[in-house]
Amino acid sequence: MLTLLLGSGILSGDAMSGMSIEQLDPIVLEQQLSSELKTKIESAFSSYDLNSDSSYEKFLDTTHFFNDRSYTPGDLESIHSDFTFNNARKFKLRKEAGEQFADMARHFWSAFNKKKKISITSTFRSYDFQKKMNGSCHAHHCAEAGSSEHQAGLAIDLGVNGRRLDSASFEWMKNNAHKRGFHNTYQKGVEIDGKMVEPWHWRYLGVKLATELYEKKMSFAEWYYQQK
């Protein structure tokens, strides 16, 4: 590649002026090129904010916690929807996630000829609640307090008509949830996601990232560690 660049004159003239003999060494030059390329790739990756506690794209797993372990989102709201099986208003999500969920619940209901409604089992769970809950939890099931997507106010555990998601409903979710920014976080098993498969657990990531994961057929953790 280097020879090609030199031969084509891309690295001649201005690009070469001011460089020491040492920098003209092909190995050093190639290292510089690849670090430039690396920076480019990294900046494309960082178009997502995977680290800030209040980011919709915050990555959480057994080794990635909230920077402030007892973080509570500032914009939690009751979900305003009349298209869920149970009373959505008893459950809280962050404002944008709740609005997108309400929209998804309405589409779900109409996709199944108004015969099925999403039922909600759990949404926001505080740090303290998660801490208490973990006492009665199986390994690889509940997230440790300070690392749960439920604490982020972005995750929702759901079923259909008060029961588990049946396969047609799950299929609909898999093909449509990303349009409203939702992603099934634990879909590939402990080895990849660090948790057992949870078809009921959907997490808001925003439409852009959820759609990217849908198109790549990847789980959030799978994608995250591939970027690293």
Ligand SMILES: [Zn+2]
């Ligand atoms: Zn969950």
